[in-house]
Amino acid sequence: MMQQEPLVRLLGVTKKISSKVLVDNVTFDIPPGQIFGFLGPNGAGKTTTIRMMVGLMSITEGDIVIGGYSIRSHYEQAAALIGAIVENPEMYKYLSGYNNLKHFARMMPGISEERIREVVELVGLEHRIHDKVQTYSLGMRQRLGVAQALLHRPKLLILDEPTNGLDPQGIRELRDYLRRLTREEGTTVFVSSHLLSEMELMCxxxxIIRHGRLIDIRQLRSADGQRTAEETAFTVHDASAAAALLQSFGAKTEGNRVIVRGNPETVADINALLVEAGIRVFAIQPVTESLEDQFLEMTGGDRHVE
Amino acid sequence: MWSSFPNLVANENMKIYFRVRTWIMLAILVFFSAAMPAMLYVTGAAMDAWTVFTWTESFTLYLSAIFTVVIAADIVAGEFAAGTIKLLLIRPLRRGKILMSKWVAVLLFILLCAVLTAVVGIALSQLFFAGTGGLGSGSGASSMVNSLLLLLTDTIQLVMIALVAFMLSTLFRSGSLAIGISLLVLFTKDLFGFMLNPDKYVWAKYILFLHIDLSGYIQSPIGPGGVSLSFSIFILAAYSLVFLLITWWAFAKRDVAA
Known part of the structure; x- marks a missing residue:
């Protein structure tokens, strides 16, 4: 895979309020065109991190760089690349959906009436756009929120808990829509959520963040959109012999199974090795541990806010 | 880059004038600007038209003050209350610019109140009392000048009270306390002038309360504690600058959390 310059860089980002550390030295990169999920229990520091990314909160230590521009020193240039919904998409209820969009369009250069119509169509609000927002359902407000975030064709779309309040149909639409955005416009998407199953399908x-610390980053899909099988189990007649043979691959045994971490290429190579060594292979299976299991394992099953 | 500034002011105006509340307030203001001359006419008061307008304006000042304070206190705090502040502040614009556009929108609202009072009040006063003399001050011309000067000094009062409301609501991020305190300032400033008499205390002449109402200078060039008009204007300008700086700090430098 070609290494691209990351669109988003968090460099040792820390947020302290008085002596309380809300976000603790978080560092990660997001390459362009990816859907990156930010996962953690409530109160873990997800929203605080997002608020720092969009300039709503100051950064105590470290820096956030968007498209090469530091949020600290070049806020205007960095913010021009971002479209976001922070928590609920709260709009001006006494204005129509259209006037809300016009309001935000006026705050950014180069957004035509044509573009406003385009995003309205994109989120499917064309029949209700001239009604006041106070008459909208939660799902419609969510879609209007997405529309305002996309007005200026941002390079980075940040969505904080985007599936909150959406019905399964709406979640599905959002997911398909985000995929299309990354594919067709090359938009990078940053979504936060505490819904694990949702993240697995979307990202x-x-x-994974807990108590303000980033505790792990997991690749769920390879570049071509295939889900990566991280671990593969070989069911063999002599597990200890196989494990000895595959020592260099970091194999571990589990009953009559040998579990190896690696991509499909490695799996094929290992199979050849085993067969050559005269070890009988009964089955080769990906170990699909769901993200939820991993998440619970990593966060120690602790899902309460402390 | 200030090219976006007119757009920002247009946004703030849209948020003020697309609300029913604003039109109710303006309707009340127009109603009383018209009703006062009419009532004075019905009671058969022997006054000249400009005195009638002065009376009208002195009354509608309090209405304008209440409405202005509501608008000024809501323009920042309302965004926090509704949560829209988050979508507003993630735009590629400095926060100071957004804040200034809000203050300009408040000033425009004050101007609108003054113009409505003047147009409706003067028209109705002239309609009912044209050509009548009697109780009133001196010649027609000086009466007119004094009346219009009072409108000017009262509008300056509105600006100062609105700035207090604007500052407090930005500091507290809540409108109600700001509305209460700034109206209290309007109604008790004379009391402060009485308690902290600048004839007794030298430092008292630097207190804002004594200078909010400049109408005393229409009659006499000597202000509270023997100061001049230019001294009062300097005090008002200095306080305005400090208040705007505090407001800017509260708006641009503080975190926006839940």
Missing amino acids: DRVG
Whole structure:
């Protein structure tokens, strides 16, 4: 895979309020065109991190760089690349959906009436756009929120808990829509959520945060959109012999199974090795541990806010 | 880059004038600007038209003050209350610019109140009292000048009270306390002038309360504690600058959390 300059860089980002550390030295990169999930229990520091990314909160230590521009020193240039919904998409209820969009369009250069119509169509609000927002359902407000975030064709779309309040149909639409955005416009998407199953379906990669610390980053999908099988189990007649043979691959045994971490290429190579060594292979299976299991394992099953 | 500034002011105006509340307030203001001359006519008061307008304006000042304070206190705090502040502040614009556009929108609202009062009040006063003399001050011309000067000094009062409301609501991020305190300032400033008499205390002449109402200078060039008009204007300008700086700090430098 070609290494691209990351669109988003978090460099040792820390947020302290008085002596309380809300976000603790978080560092990660997001390459362009990815859907990156930010996963963690409530109160883990997800929203605080997002608020720092969009300039709503100051950064105590470290820096956030968007498209080469530091949020600290070049806020205007960095913010021009971002479209976001922070928490609920709260719009001006006494204005129509259209006037809300016009309001935000006026705050950014080069957004035509044509573009406003385009995003309205994109989120499917064309029949209700001239009604006041106070008459909208939660799902419609969510879609209007997405529309305002996309007005200026941002390079980075940040969505904080985007599936909140959406019905399964709406979640599905959002997912398909985000995929299309990354594919067709090359938009990078940063979504936060505490819904694990949702993240598994939506994201290429997830960062897991707990108590303000980034505890792991997992690749869920390879570049071509295939889900990566991280571990593969070989069921063999002599597990200890196989394990000895595959020592260099970091194999571990589990009953009559040998578990190896690696991509499909490695799996094929290992199979050849085993067969050559005269070890009988009964089955080769990907170990699909769901993200939820991993998440619970990593966060120690602790899902309460402390 | 200030090219976006007119757009920002247009946004703030849209948020003020697309609300029913604003039109109710303006309707009340127009109603009383018209009703006062009419009532004075019905009671058969023997006054000249400009005195009638002065009376009208002195009354509608309090209405304008209440409405202005509501608008000024809501323009920042309302965004926090509704949560829209988050979508507003993630735009590629400095926060100071957004804040200034809000203050300009408040000034425009004050101007609108003054113009409505003047147009409706003067028209109705002239309609009912044209050519009548009697109780009133001196010649027609000086009466007119004094009346219009009072409108000017009262509008300056509105600006100062609105700035207090604007500052407090930005500091507290809540409108109600700001509305209460700034109206309290309007109604008790004379009391402060009485308690902290600048004839007794030298430092008292630097207190804002004594200078909010400049109408005393229409009659006499000597202000509270023997100061001049230019001294009062300097005090008002200095306080305005400090208040705007505090407001800017509260708006641009603080975190926006839940």
